[in-house]
Amino acid sequence: MQTSSESTDAKSDSLDEPSAYLIEKNVALPKDIFGSYLSYWIYEVTRHKAAVILLVLIVTSILLLVFFYNTEFCVAFEILLFSFCFAGTCMVVIAFSEPIGDREFKVKLLMEIITRKPAVKGKEWRTITYNMNRYIFDHGLWDTPYYFYRDEDCHRYFLSLIKGKTFRKPEKLSSNVMDGQRNEGNKTFTLHCKPNLQKCLSKAAEIEQQSQDEYWRQEYPSVDEFF
Secondary structure, three states, X not given: OOOHHHHHHHHHXXXXXXXXXXXXXXXXXXXXHOOOHHHHHHHHXXXXXXXXXXHHHHHHHHHXXXXXXXXXXXXXXXXXXXXXXXXXXXXXXXXXXXXXXXXXXXXXXXXXXXXXXXXXXXXXXXXXXXXXXXXXXXXXXXXXXXXXXXXXHHHHHHHHHHOOOOOOOOOOOXXXXXXXXXHHHOOOOOOOOOOXXXXXXXXXXXXXXXXXXXXXXXXXXXXXXXX
16 A cells, blocks of 8 residues: 555656657757757857868968968968868768768667657657657767757658668468467577667558558548549
8 A cells, every 4th residue: 555655756756757748749849949040050060070170270271361371381281271171071061961870770760650650740750850869969979969950851861761662561470370480489589689670661661651641631532542
């Protein structure tokens, strides 16, 4: 039997845990935090180490041109600095344009989609985007918790993982086949410490297809035969 103090603690714990509705309602994405995409971009650049080094090199080059533009040493040093600036610019462009390819990040995103089953343009994508931004930052994959500017960017990244790929739906096995596999599995098995990426992709793609079909059915209910 619970004492009054234990019941009070349990009640306070339940009050401290926000409901799923409140989490989705209070999720703030970079699009909501920053006044414009330009301010967001400036914030991201100034938090990126390679971009900061590049900025220092550019400022140094400008100052040298202003104060020592007529010396041979300045010309040679400027050539060297501009070479570093070019290399740094390439690094920054690649860092900001190349999508994250970490396998665990992809699995995390797919598991979020499988769990939440987001609709097309649904509010679930805001929660997924927020969670993925936090994951990227917490695991050192990005310098800020604002990788995806808006939920559409996260959805677009997911679509890039499944676009143009063909997935097979898992076949339903009979009880006899399942028993046979179970008995065979008692002899040997392969340890998987993490979810299977291909299976996650297949399941998430199936959920996305269902969401797409439902979205277009609602948009054009009179052409249901195309779905």
